[in-house]
Amino acid sequence: MQGYLTHLHRFNEDITAIQLPDAFTYPFFYEPHPLSMLAAEQVQQYLTAQTDFQHNFGLKPDMPGLVIGKMFGVLVVQDQEGKLGYLAAVSGKLAGTNQNQYFVPPIFDMLDPDGFFIQEENIINAINRRIEELSANPNIKIFKERLVSLQQENDAVLSDLRKFHKANKAERKRIREQAKQQLNEEEYNLIAEDLIKQSYRDQHDYDVAKQACKEKFQRQEEELQQLVQEIDNLKDERKRRSADLQQRLFDQYHFLNAEGNTKPVLDIFQDHINMPPPAGAGECAAPKLLQYAYQHQLKPIALAEFWWGASPSSEVRKHKQYYPSCRGKCEPILGHMLQGLKVDPNPMLQNPAADKELEFIYKDDDIIVVNKPAEFLSVPGINIQDSVQQRIERMYPDIKSPIIIHRLDMSTSGILVLAKNKEAHQIIQDQFIQHTVRKRYTALLEGIIEESEGLIDLPLRVDLDDRPRQMVCYDYGKPARTEFKVVAIEGNRTRIHYFPLTGRTHQLRVHSAHVKGLNAPIVGDDLYGNRADxxxxxxxxxxxKHPKTGEVMSFEVTDPF
Structure with a gap:
C-alpha cells in the first residue's frame, strides 16, 4: 500500500475471498458492493471511537452544539501494485473545518484562513454589519413614517381640490344651460367665454397644487435618501463582491476523470443543463473521493454513501443507511468524472414492466379499471414509454380524449381508473378535485407503530438538489394530509391502511418514513428506506360515482404482499 497517502486506508480483515465488481458503481441507483460495505463499517467504527474532532451528530443526548447529521462516502480503490484499500470523505465541512486526517480533502478549501474566500467573506460580513448599523438609525424610520403621512396629506389635499372643482364644473354647466334659455346669442357667448376661463383657472390651480405637493414630497424624500444613500452604496458593493467571489470560487473547481481530462465546473453544468452550478456543487463526498483517487493514480473500484446521525427536520435520512448520490449537484459532475470507467448500467433506462401484463377489473363504454402491477409506469416517462396509458392507447386507438385521470407511482401497485371519453374524464376528475373519491392504500412498514390510528400533516415540496425526492417544508411546501389506521403488527413490521386526503408526489412514502411522520419507511422503499423485492x-x-349513471362504483383488490 502506498504509505505516503495518509488518506488511503487498509481493510482490517481478510478480503481475498471477496470478488471484485465487474464494473464501477452506478452512483444514483445501486446496491452497495461487499467491499464498500466493509469500508463503510470501518468508517463507522472510526466515527464511533474517534477523538480527532467534536461534532454533534445527534447520537448522544448530552452532546453540546447544534445537531447536524452528515453524509459520508467510501471509495474502494486499487493502487498501482494491485492492492486494495479505501478512501473516505464527508459531504461539506465537518466540525467547522475541511481538513481531517481520516477523510480526503475538498476540491478547494474555502475555510483556509489565509485563502481568498475567507478573506473576502470577512469583508462582505463587515459590510453586512455596517448595513445593519446604518439601518438601525431611528431617523430612517421617522422619515419613512413622515413620507407616508405626507403622501396621505397630499392625497387628501388633491382629493378635496378635485371635489371643489367638480362642484365648480357642475355649477358652470347649470349656468350655461340657464343662459341658453334666457340670453341672446351675443350675451350667451360672453358668458360661455367666461365659463371657459373659469375651467382653465381651476385646471391651473389643480396643476399648481399637484406640483407643490410633489415638490414637498421630493424634499422629504431627498432627506431620507441622504440617510440611506450609504446603505444603498454598501448593498451595491456587497452584491458586486458576492458575484465576483462566486465566480472566483467556481474557477477553483476543476474535475478530473478516468481519462485524465480536467473540466471546470462551470463548463460541466453549462454543457449538461445550460445553467450555472448550484451552491455547494463539488462539496459532496463522491466528487471528493474520485478527485483524490485520480490525483494519486488510484483506480476506483466501488462507491457507497451513508448517513451518520440524526435525521434532519426536512429530509428523510436514517442513521447508517446507504443513499445514492444527489442528482442536482452531483449528476453533472459525476457524469464527467466517470468517463473512462466501466460503470454499471443505469437501471432507470431499463423497462421493469416489459414482461408484465395489466389486469382488467372492469370495462364499459365510459371507464376502464385496471390493477396496475408494481414497477409499472402510469404514464410515459422520459426514458421509458411503456406505461398504462400507452398500452390502453394501443388497445383502444379510437379514444381521442385524455385517458389518465389519476396516477400511481411506478413502484406502487393497485387500482387505476381510466376514461374512454372526454365527458367521463372530466366528471371523474372533478370528483378527485372535490375530494369525493374515496381511496385506501395498504402498506407494510419497517417498524412497530404504537398508535392505532391518526392523521399525518406534513407539507411537501420537491428536493431541488435531488429530484424526484420530496422533503418536508413548512415555508414553501404544499399541504399534504394522510389519515392512517393500523391493521396488524407482523413481527417487527406494521400493516397499515392509508387514506390520503391530498395527492402529493410520494406523499405516503414520506409520511411513513419521515421522523415527524410515522418514522417507519415502507418496506422496499428505495428512496426513503431500504430496497426489497x-x-x-x-x-x-x-x-x-359513475360518470354516466351516477351510481357509486367501488372496487377492491387484495394487496399482493
Missing part, C-alpha cells in the same frame, strides 16, 4: 404499497380500494 418491491415497494410494499398497494392502492387496494377506490370508490367514485
Amino acid at each position: 418491491r415497494l410494499h404499497l398497494h392502492a387496494g380500494f377506490i370508490s367514485f
